[in-house]
Amino acid sequence: MDYALLLVQTLNGVQLGLLLFLVASGLTLVFGILDFVNLAHGALYMLGAFICAWLTLALGNFLIAMVIAVPVTAGAGYLIERTVARPLYARDHLDQVLATFGLILVIDTMVHLVFGPEGIAVPLPAWLNGQLDFGANVILPTYRLLIIGFGILTAFGLFWMVTYTKIGMLIRAGASNRTMVSALGIDIQTLFAFVFALGAALAGLAGMLISPITEASIGMGNNIIITAFVVIIVGGIGSMKGAFIGAMLIGLIDTLGRSFLDTIFALFMSPAAAETSAPAISAMLIYIIMAAVLAVRPQGLFPPKAR
Amino acid sequence: MNKTLTALLAATVLAGPAFAEGAKIGFVTTLTTGAAVIGNDTKNAVDLAIAHLGGMAGDTPLEVIFADDGFSPETGKQVTDKLVKQDDVDFVAGYLWSNVLLASRKSVVDADKFLISANAGPSQIAGVLCHENFFSTSWQNNQTPMAMGEVLNQLGVNSLYIMAPNYAAGKDMVAGVESTFDGEVLGTDLTKWGADAQLDFSAELAKARASGAEGLFIFYPGAASGAFFRQYDQLGMKDDLPVYSVFSVDALSLPRFQDAGFNAVMGSQFTQAWDPTLDNPANAKFVADYIETYGSYPSFYAAQAYDSINLIASAVAAVGGDMDDKDGLRAALEAADYESVRGDYTYGNNHFPIQNFYLREVVEDEEGRWTTKVVSTVFENHQDSFASQCKLP
Numbered sequence: 076m077d078y079a080l081l082l083v084q085t086l087n088g089v090q091l092g093l094l095l096f097l098v099a100s101g102l103t104l105v106f107g108i109l110d111f112v113n114l115a116h117g118a119l120y121m122l123g124a125f126i127c128a129w130l131t132l133a134l135g136n137f138l139i140a141m142v143i144a145v146p147v148t149a150g151a152g153y154l155i156e157r158t159v160a161r162p163l164y165a166r167d168h169l170d171q172v173l174a175t176f177g178l179i180l181v182i183d184t185m186v187h188l189v190f191g192p193e194g195i196a197v198p199l200p201a202w203l204n205g206q207l208d209f210g211a212n213v214i215l216p217t218y219r220l221l222i223i224g225f226g227i228l229t230a231f232g233l234f235w236m237v238t239y240t241k242i243g244m245l246i247r248a249g250a251s252n253r254t255m256v257s258a259l260g261i262d263i264q265t266l267f268a269f270v271f272a273l274g275a276a277l278a279g280l281a282g283m284l285i286s287p288i289t290e291a292s293i294g295m296g297n298n299i300i301i302t303a304f305v306v307i308i309v310g311g312i313g314s315m316k317g318a319f320i321g322a323m324l325i326g327l328i329d330t331l332g333r334s335f336l337d338t339i340f341a342l343f344m345s346p347a348a349a350e351t352s353a354p355a356i357s358a359m360l361i362y363i364i365m366a367a368v369l370a371v372r373p374q375g376l377f378p379p380k381a382r
Numbered sequence: 383m384n385k386t387l388t389a390l391l392a393a394t395v396l397a398g399p400a401f402a403e404g405a406k407i408g409f410v411t412t413l414t415t416g417a418a419v420i421g422n423d424t425k426n427a428v429d430l431a432i433a434h435l436g437g438m439a440g441d442t443p444l445e446v447i448f449a450d451d452g453f454s455p456e457t458g459k460q461v462t463d464k465l466v467k468q469d470d471v472d473f474v475a476g477y478l479w480s481n482v483l484l485a486s487r488k489s490v491v492d493a494d495k496f497l498i499s500a501n502a503g504p505s506q507i508a509g510v511l512c513h514e515n516f517f518s519t520s521w522q523n524n525q526t527p528m529a530m531g532e533v534l535n536q537l538g539v540n541s542l543y544i545m546a547p548n549y550a551a552g553k554d555m556v557a558g559v560e561s562t563f564d565g566e567v568l569g570t571d572l573t574k575w576g577a578d579a580q581l582d583f584s585a586e587l588a589k590a591r592a593s594g595a596e597g598l599f600i601f602y603p604g605a606a607s608g609a610f611f612r613q614y615d616q617l618g619m620k621d622d623l624p625v626y627s628v629f630s631v632d633a634l635s636l637p638r639f640q641d642a643g644f645n646a647v648m649g650s651q652f653t654q655a656w657d658p659t660l661d662n663p664a665n666a667k668f669v670a671d672y673i674e675t676y677g678s679y680p681s682f683y684a685a686q687a688y689d690s691i692n693l694i695a696s697a698v699a700a701v702g703g704d705m706d707d708k709d710g711l712r713a714a715l716e717a718a719d720y721e722s723v724r725g726d727y728t729y730g731n732n733h734f735p736i737q738n739f740y741l742r743e744v745v746e747d748e749e750g751r752w753t754t755k756v757v758s759t760v761f762e763n764h765q766d767s768f769a770s771q772c773k774l775p
Contacts, residue, residue, distance in 0.1 A: 079592070080588060080592040083588045083592075084585055084588055087585055091584075187414070187418070192416060193634075196608055196638055198643070204615070205616075212592065216613070216616035219616075288582060288612060289582055293414075294416060298580075298581070333571075333586065350570055354571070354574070358548075358574055
């Protein structure tokens with residue numbers, strides 16, 4: 076067993092898990108509290124990436140661009156909440172799915188028109204573009220460690236906000252019983268708008284963080300939105316803790332599956348068969364996990380209380 | 383009921399004026415998603431070819447209808463069906479992606495139309511699925527990586543790690559390099575491909591590094607190559623694991639690499655059947671006019687698309703515009719009697735070109751733009767290895 080490789084792959088999995096958490100946390104908030112299915116959450120992820128990429132080229136600094144791009148993406152989320160989402164809260168999920176699917180096409184095409192089809196490569200400052208050598212063949216790109224740091228900070232920030240602040244209390248209350256919260260005189264519309272914008276900012280942040288690795292590209296949100304839905308279904312819809320644990324689980328399973336499945340398969344089948352079946356199975360792995368969770372605990376691993 | 387209706391519609395269309403309206407070409411390429419960069423380049427080349435021909439093949443006007451495959455086999459087949467049934471085109475050309483071509487092939491050949499691939503060359507269509515009405519103006523997938531395998535032998539590389547997307551062409555590329563490479567292949571990773579392709583290669587790159595291989599062979603066309611080289615660079619792998627690629631560095635990615643100051647790609651080598659510096663009049667005219675019209679070097683995708691239109695035009699002119707003369711058209715296509723930008727070539731029995739493969743290197747031109755030049759000829763008049771499986775004479 077190659078422990079250095081195992082460690083590197085585990086960290087890669089943690090990094091993917093934290094990115095997934097950023098996307099899934101916003102999705103679970105909007106789905107759990109607003110009871111709104113937002114397929115266009117991935118489009119906000121892409122929008123964040125493109126805004127940040129464009130600002131990086133304009134301002135010449137990735138970190139400054141990110142500081143500006145997060146509130147801009149939140150603003151875009153707020154606009155979408157006011158114009159598209161709000162009229163649809165009372166409608167059933169199918170209408171919401173249709174409207175937000177349309178929104179994906181609109182945002183994809185808008186980005187195509189404004190930024191062109193080729194996507195934007197985001198340059199990193201030199202100190203972030205290198206790698207750290209921990210010895211014993213453990214070499215990691217500095218930037219991926221930064222993503223891990225950002226992800227953990229954001230997770231703690233969200234945890235603190237949801238657990239210890241008044242707005243967090245309202246969010247939890249809203250997730251448990253929306254009608255009661257509004258009956259108690261809370262301005263539910265403002266709360267909803269805030270939650271939606273927060274979700275957009277989180278998705279946008281994830282898009283910004285990934286863009287120096289994969290480039291900002293059209294349709295990048297479609298890659299991650301399906302996985303994010305898997306995460307919140309596994310974790311329990313509406314639960315922040317569920318989103319975190321689900322995201323880590325899916326991130327690790329996906330990365331470790333891609334890394335070691337062919338080696339494991341080669342133990343009991345021919346190398347050629349292992350080589351062709353492993354990528355197919357590892358692509359399915361997270362859906363197999365989801366199916367297993369749904370079979371045993373249909374409400375997810377950590378459903379919010381009193382739903 | 384539906385069938386009768388379709389038959390009736392088809393009959394009405396077929397009963398229209400025979401060849402007064404000229405030759406119709408459907409061109410299937412990718413005009414949306416990130417891969418639209420490639421699609422736009424082929425569209426530009428087709429437009430340029432039509433402009434060079436003055437819109438005419440001999441005395442017959444040419445009409446091109448573009449269709450977008452959306453980077454997916456399902457959509458590709460749908461638009462092909464539309465071109466064949468509704469637009470009643472005479473030729474369906476284009477096809478960047480092997481999986482799209484494989485899905486669309488039957489629709490075209492069953493309708494007795496000509497299918498001209500301007501890029502994809504899946505092994506199946508070169509072998510068991512070959513068809514008298516199929517022609518390629520590119521190559522069979524395995525050939526270019528076979529040439530790369532030969533180059534690796536010459537360089538004395540003893541072991542290789544392979545990364546490619548998990549679809550028809552990716553598998554052909556892997557098989558191609560494995561068939562000629564004499565050293566040991568220490569591992570192969572096939573990654574998810576399509577509109578939701580995997581672009582984060584952290585796990586695969588870590589495995590490649592841990593494998594201790596002397597070289598890393600990759601095939602990542604389009605946007606994925608940018609993501610790949612970024613992550614390869616961020617991991618600092620340039621010194622311990624050099625990359626040998628096919629179809630991953632091209633005239634579309636080079637300006638972007640240059641803008642991003644990605645110097646690691648300068649001097650890198652890869653194999654191909656065409657290069658902008660190939661010395662023949664057709665190529666000189668094509669490259670110069672392409673740069674003048676669109677402001678950048680044409681990619682190999684553009685070169686092959688340009689060839690596909692000229693091949694079609696040569697056949698249409700040979701039969702004097704009589705599009706019902708299928709045998710005449712086929713014979714004219716088989717002759718490949720046109721000025722190809724890769725120089726003259728002949729067709730094998732499976733209608734894939736028998737042609738040279740060159741080693742290309744990334745260099746800077748006089749104006750400081752990054753482009754490529756030919757280093758050496760790896761294969762001369764090379765025929766793909768699937769031709770023997772094709773039953774055509």
